[in-house]
Amino acid sequence: xxxxxxxILLKELKELVRDPKILVPMIILPLIIFPVLSLVMGYAVNSxxxxxxxxxxxxxNNDNGEWDQTFIDxxxxxxxxxxxxxxxxxxxxxxxxxxxxxSTQFMxxxxxxxxxxxxxxxxxxxxxxxxxxxxxxxxxxxxxxLGSSGLVVYVNAFNRAIAPDIVLTTQSTIINDQVQEGVDxxxxxxxxxxxSLALPLTVMIMxxxxxxxxxxxxxxxxxxxxxETLLTSPVDRFAILMGKVSSTxxxxxxxxxxxxxxxxxMMKSVTMGIPIAGDIDLVTLGLVPSTFGYIMLGISLFVTLxxxxxxxxxxxxxxxxxxxxxxxxxxxxPLIFIPSMALMYLDINSLPMAIKTVLYAIPFTHPxxxxxxxxxxxxxxxxxxxxxxxxFTVIIMYFASKLFSTEKILTAKLMFKRGPKKxxxx
Amino acid sequence: MNLAVDARSLVKQFGSVRALxxxxxxxxxxxxYGLIGPNGAGKTTTLRTICTLILPSSGKxxxxxxxxxxxxxxxxxxxxxxxxxxxxxxxLTGYEYLEFMAKFNQKEGYDIxxxxxxxxxxxxxxxxxxxxxxxxSKGMKRRLLIARALMTHPKLAVLDxxxxxxxxxHAYRIREIIKQYVKKYNITVILSSHNMLEVEYLCNRVSxxxxxxxxxxxxxxxxxxxxxxxxxxxxxxKVVGYA
Numbered sequence: 001x002x003x004x005x006x007x008i009l010l011k012e013l014k015e016l017v018r019d020p021k022i023l024v025p026m027i028i029l030p031l032i033i034f035p036v037l038s039l040v041m042g043y044a045v046n047s048x049x050x051x052x053x054x055x056x057x058x059x060x061n062n063d064n065g066e067w068d069q070t071f072i073d074x075x076x077x078x079x080x081x082x083x084x085x086x087x088x089x090x091x092x093x094x095x096x097x098x099x100x101x102x103s104t105q106f107m108x109x110x111x112x113x114x115x116x117x118x119x120x121x122x123x124x125x126x127x128x129x130x131x132x133x134x135x136x137x138x139x140x141x142x143x144x145x146l147g148s149s150g151l152v153v154y155v156n157a158f159n160r161a162i163a164p165d166i167v168l169t170t171q172s173t174i175i176n177d178q179v180q181e182g183v184d185x186x187x188x189x190x191x192x193x194x195x196s197l198a199l200p201l202t203v204m205i206m207x208x209x210x211x212x213x214x215x216x217x218x219x220x221x222x223x224x225x226x227x228e229t230l231l232t233s234p235v236d237r238f239a240i241l242m243g244k245v246s247s248t249x250x251x252x253x254x255x256x257x258x259x260x261x262x263x264x265x266m267m268k269s270v271t272m273g274i275p276i277a278g279d280i281d282l283v284t285l286g287l288v289p290s291t292f293g294y295i296m297l298g299i300s301l302f303v304t305l306x307x308x309x310x311x312x313x314x315x316x317x318x319x320x321x322x323x324x325x326x327x328x329x330x331x332x333x334p335l336i337f338i339p340s341m342a343l344m345y346l347d348i349n350s351l352p353m354a355i356k357t358v359l360y361a362i363p364f365t366h367p368x369x370x371x372x373x374x375x376x377x378x379x380x381x382x383x384x385x386x387x388x389x390x391x392f393t394v395i396i397m398y399f400a401s402k403l404f405s406t407e408k409i410l411t412a413k414l415m416f417k418r419g420p421k422k423x424x425x426x
Numbered sequence: 427m428n429l430a431v432d433a434r435s436l437v438k439q440f441g442s443v444r445a446l447x448x449x450x451x452x453x454x455x456x457x458x459y460g461l462i463g464p465n466g467a468g469k470t471t472t473l474r475t476i477c478t479l480i481l482p483s484s485g486k487x488x489x490x491x492x493x494x495x496x497x498x499x500x501x502x503x504x505x506x507x508x509x510x511x512x513x514x515x516x517x518l519t520g521y522e523y524l525e526f527m528a529k530f531n532q533k534e535g536y537d538i539x540x541x542x543x544x545x546x547x548x549x550x551x552x553x554x555x556x557x558x559x560x561x562x563s564k565g566m567k568r569r570l571l572i573a574r575a576l577m578t579h580p581k582l583a584v585l586d587x588x589x590x591x592x593x594x595x596h597a598y599r600i601r602e603i604i605k606q607y608v609k610k611y612n613i614t615v616i617l618s619s620h621n622m623l624e625v626e627y628l629c630n631r632v633s634x635x636x637x638x639x640x641x642x643x644x645x646x647x648x649x650x651x652x653x654x655x656x657x658x659x660x661x662x663x664k665v666v667g668y669a
Contacts, residue, residue: 220516223513224512224513224514224515224516225509225510225511225512225513226512226513226514226515228474228477228479228507228509228512229507229508229509229512229527229571229574231478231479232477232478232479232502232505232506232507232584233502233527233530233531234499234502234503234530234531235502235530236499406481407479407480407481410474410479410480411440411480
């Protein structure tokens with residue numbers, strides 16, 4: 001054993017565990033965050049499964065043979081189905097039958113299905129038949145694509161019972177009421193993942209990183225005692241605050257622009273892989289944001305970053321040094337993590353009103369909501385978010401200016417426990 | 427005649443702790459006035475109150491006739507504060523730091539340059555001023571900050587432990603500079619120090635602060651005679667009951 005190791009280890013542990021600024025963000029908060037996340041993920045999976053169980057599968061039966069009924073009977077044992085005879089996929093969309101039958105997908109049994117089945121079973125093994133699956137692209141959370149992949153599994157199970165590879169599947173996607181033949185919803189899942197994961201993750205990392213930097217701006221001045229010198233100089237105190245926040249505004253602006261450039265580049269490269277005819281506008285299909293959408297998203301990102309940075313500056317005035325300032329802003333992280341991760345899995349509109357209200361109240365949620373809303377062209381919710389976060393920022397700035405105009409800028413400290421107060425250092 | 431500092435019945439309460447307890451004293455223009463006392467006596471609180479950093483809970487404090495509460499911005503224009511153990515911006519060079527601080531006091535480019543040049547001379551740091559402040563030793567930082575505090579030729583310089591962290595020779599040089607500046611630019615200085623030799627050498631008058639009150643006040647010579655002591659250290663010890 002190294003001489004003195006245990007003594008040093010015990011002393012270090014005592015110091016770390018007794019510091020609430022370390023104990024709470026590093027040990028207690030993860031105990032809260034991960035159970036909350038597991039609840040969110042569980043809720044997301046359950047709601048996707050429930051949705052799948054509740055919804056009906058529409059079957060468009062355009063075949064009048066012997067095998068179509070066998071196939072329908074097989075599916076009827078597994079799930080709720082509604083059969084419509086002699087109807088084309090476009091008619092289903094035009095007559096709004098999906099909504100009427102509470103369904104998000106349908107399956108077409110084409111004409112000649114039974115005839116080809118019979119020929120295959122009679123020895124013409126090169127003859128196969130096909131089932132066409134149509135899914136509606138919703139662009140929700142990660143688990144919103146559970147349905148269409150399930151149907152392929154059921155068809156394969158049918159094949160195993162009859163003959164291998166006798167029924168093949170083709171998949172098409174309905175985007176904004178238009179059938180995109182041959183576009184497998186799974187190819188769009190990359191896009192859905194990009195929408196669901198990339199921006200929330202970027203926003204999360206960007207806010208946390210920026211807050212860490214901003215938190216040091218006042219704390220560093222306190223630690224080096226340069227703040228005292230500055231506050232006794234002939235300079236307007238509000239100018240000190242504005243100088244600090246403005247520099248972070250510039251950084252936030254650059255961060256928002258670079259993030260959007262990266263995000264639009266990623267969206268372009270992802271959509272290039274989607275086999276949709278080149279003359280179709282991806283914006284009108286609701287697959288990528290419009291230029292106006294990108295601008296709205298940029299503003300949303302900018303005001304949110306600004307609010308986070310202003311909050312970090314205010315919080316750092318309650319700390320005495322850089323280390324404690326960074327630990328202090330750690331208390332804000334759950335408010336960044338939880339909405340970001342929750343909205344990766346869930347569509348905010350599907351949540352109960354109470355949870356929805358809480359998420360809307362957290363400023364850091366809004367760019368994530370905006371990232372989905374601009375794709376769907378729902379700009380009013382983005383505008384609401386921008387106004388809400390801007391008001392939040394103004395309140396924070398007002399509070400900060402009050403702090404800077406009084407001695408609290410030097411004397412304010414967060415008290416973590418009650419006890420005898422220390423005498424002011426001479 | 428206007429007093430440089432006129433403190434009357436100052437009280438400063440931090441929660442249940444009374445840092446200043448009816449503290450009163452005056453400093454005349456051109457005087458070097460020293461505050462001495464044990465740790466926690468209220469010296470830094472007094473200096474911070476003069477510098478408008480903290481507000482008195484009650485009492486009145488004027489600096490050259492300006493009220494530190496209602497005319498704080500005016501007070502800041504005529505004083506310069508050197509906090510104890512303060513540093514500079516680690517990623518600015520010493521020269522950039524001096525220039526940054528000079529810009530608050532001077533508007534014209536020429537005046538800024540001339541002010542900074544004076545501080546360069548005062549600090550004695552030479553080419554090291556081109557290096558970032560994070561590479562400076564404690565003593566070098568102190569020399570930079572003293573130069574910053576004096577380069578503006580303030581009417582009142584408030585110096586908290588001015589020579590702290592300096593070696594004997596540099597401390598001696600700094601004391602000489604303070605004395606010169608007081609004469610040359612008619613600067614009033616109020617300082618606190620634990621170094622009795624420094625206080626005795628520099629100050630025209632000193633006061634001993636204990637538990638937020640001024641216990642004794644006078645010229646160093648007078649105090650030595652009154653307490654039959656060889657130096658201020660002995661006076662200090664006798665007054666607080668250690669000797």
